[in-house]
Amino acid sequence: MTESRATRTGTLHIMADSALHVLKILARFREKYPGVGVTISQGNTATVTESLFSYEADIGILGELPPSRDFETVALNSSPISAFVACGHPLAKRSTISFSDLSGLPLVMREAGSKTRKKFEEAAAAKGFAFAPAITAEGREAVREIVASGAGVGFVSAAEFGDDPRLRRIPLEDEAQMMMDETLICLRERRGGKLVSAFLAIAQEQANEMESDG
Known part of the structure; x- marks a missing residue:
């Protein structure tokens, strides 16, 4: 019940090297989950990964994947x-x-x-x-x-x-x-969270559409 409630009233924290790469995904997410609050912070590769590991951010957007297998990824654009x-x-x-x-x-x-x-x-x-x-x-x-x-x-x-x-x-x-390749990442251990899972699903949907158009 707690996770179900999260998709109506929770908060998703995103840290990105540039918010431009996530605007369309964010618009779709907000349309589908209007009750969810979203915070976006800016950072470089190091601060994005640090924020994910410290649970200060749920989703990261960056141009260089860290050398770790701890992350779930979705390629956004190049x-x-x-x-x-x-x-x-x-x-x-x-x-x-x-x-x-x-x-x-x-x-x-x-x-x-x-x-x-x-x-x-x-x-x-x-x-x-x-x-x-x-x-x-x-x-x-x-x-x-x-x-x-x-x-x-x-x-x-x-x-x-x-x-x-x-x-x-x-x-x-x-x-x-x-x-320059931009990738959406999240900790693999948090992939099952309702908000993270919902955001990744929308991101993957958009990535598939872009690949089809290309």
């Missing part, structure tokens, strides 16, 4: 890393951009340990390029605001770019080497 600039930037009218185009330009990057930054740097190194950021900012929103001010070129997965009239996304020529 999208390339793109460059982005302010609309008034000289590169704003380019249809694509290469690593050589970025040489000598001020780059705005996430903090060390960011999956986006790591993927970009590894792909650049494979082509013989090494980039040092002119500005390092902690968090996706901080990078976005700095780039919007015209201070440099930023990088983000295409799925997380969103809609911002101040910014222009520019695909990278080597984007196939810089794919």
